[in-house]
Amino acid sequence: MQFVNIVELNALEFHLEGVLLNLIFLYMAKIWAAFVREWSLIEKSMKYYEGPKNAKIKIVVAMVSIMGIALFEHALVTSQIAWTSIRNNPLSFFNASREYFVHHEFVEVFHFVPYSIWTGLFFKLLIIQKTFIWSFIDVFISTVSICFHCKMVQISRKVARLSAYEEKNCMIWRSTREDYTKLSKLCQIVNSKLRWLIILSFFNNVYHILSQLFNSLKPNDDAMHKIYFCISFTLLILRMTTVCVYAGSICDEQDRLITVLTTAPSGVYNIEVERFIMHLDTFEMALSGSNFFKITKGLLLKISSAIVTLRISVNSV
Numbered sequence: 001m002q003f004v005n006i007v008e009l010n011a012l013e014f015h016l017e018g019v020l021l022n023l024i025f026l027y028m029a030k031i032w033a034a035f036v037r038e039w040s041l042i043e044k045s046m047k048y049y050e051g052p053k054n055a056k057i058k059i060v061v062a063m064v065s066i067m068g069i070a071l072f073e074h075a076l077v078t079s080q081i082a083w084t085s086i087r088n089n090p091l092s093f094f095n096a097s098r099e100y101f102v103h104h105e106f107v108e109v110f111h112f113v114p115y116s117i118w119t120g121l122f123f124k125l126l127i128i129q130k131t132f133i134w135s136f137i138d139v140f141i142s143t144v145s146i147c148f149h150c151k152m153v154q155i156s157r158k159v160a161r162l163s164a165y166e167e168k169n170c171m172i173w174r175s176t177r178e179d180y181t182k183l184s185k186l187c188q189i190v191n192s193k194l195r196w197l198i199i200l201s202f203f204n205n206v207y208h209i210l211s212q213l214f215n216s217l218k219p220n221d222d223a224m225h226k227i228y229f230c231i232s233f234t235l236l237i238l239r240m241t242t243v244c245v246y247a248g249s250i251c252d253e254q255d256r257l258i259t260v261l262t263t264a265p266s267g268v269y270n271i272e273v274e275r276f277i278m279h280l281d282t283f284e285m286a287l288s289g290s291n292f293f294k295i296t297k298g299l300l301l302k303i304s305s306a307i308v309t310l311r312i313s314v315n316s317v
Helices: 003-007 009-045 055-088 093-105 117-164 170-215 223-262 271-282 297-316
Strands: none
Touching: 009 117, 009 170, 055 093, 055 117, 055 223, 093 117, 117 170, 117 223, 170 223, 170 271, 170 297, 223 271, 223 297
């Protein structure tokens, strides 16, 4: 097994990822108006519910966290390669930049295109753009998850209030159940529109984690490289964890809603509450990658266990 052949796949995967993301964003732009209309119907239906708290703060925290991790990780990659190039050419900036662009950063490009520093800078800007797009899909999925979770919390609070006041009016319970039914239909719409975005996001995150794990198998005594690997690998894990935690909160809120309804006083139990509980039991509210997987906090443990198993298997070979 030659490390260089597998590592060179990273460049191909990164460029292919950029093309696919651009195509998905073009598709999203096409269906965005219809998507927003469906969401606005839910907003109008639930306008009398208690407003969500700290939603904007959560969105800002998610955006800053994911973009900050991406920026820091990209800076680590760039600085690690630049340090190697400068160390090999300490007396010539031109030779160092040439090694950086030709022998490390864009080997596949300058194999066909004559080298110039301006060409290298142009392709470097494209790489920064692709890094931003890669990070933006995680921010987008997290933002949708936060907004959807806020709607779930609004319904949970209303149900908890109705249960605490021992509300017996079937029409009020029916209205609440129908709002939840609308929300579950919106969840299906979100999954149908965002399924490829979700799949590509998790594929990219898992691929880059495995790629870093594979690179760690190469014998290397460079202390700078070891520090870079530890920090970069940790940042990639944190990035995927952030997406899973925000998206998994939807499923957690559904579990809390089931608990509230099943522990409600017997005096409030009626046909609408029964139908509500049946709906909760038969439909899992969660973002899904085309039904290949559902984003829950448990998914993070499954991915982690698979990565650990892979590392142990590789070490035993």
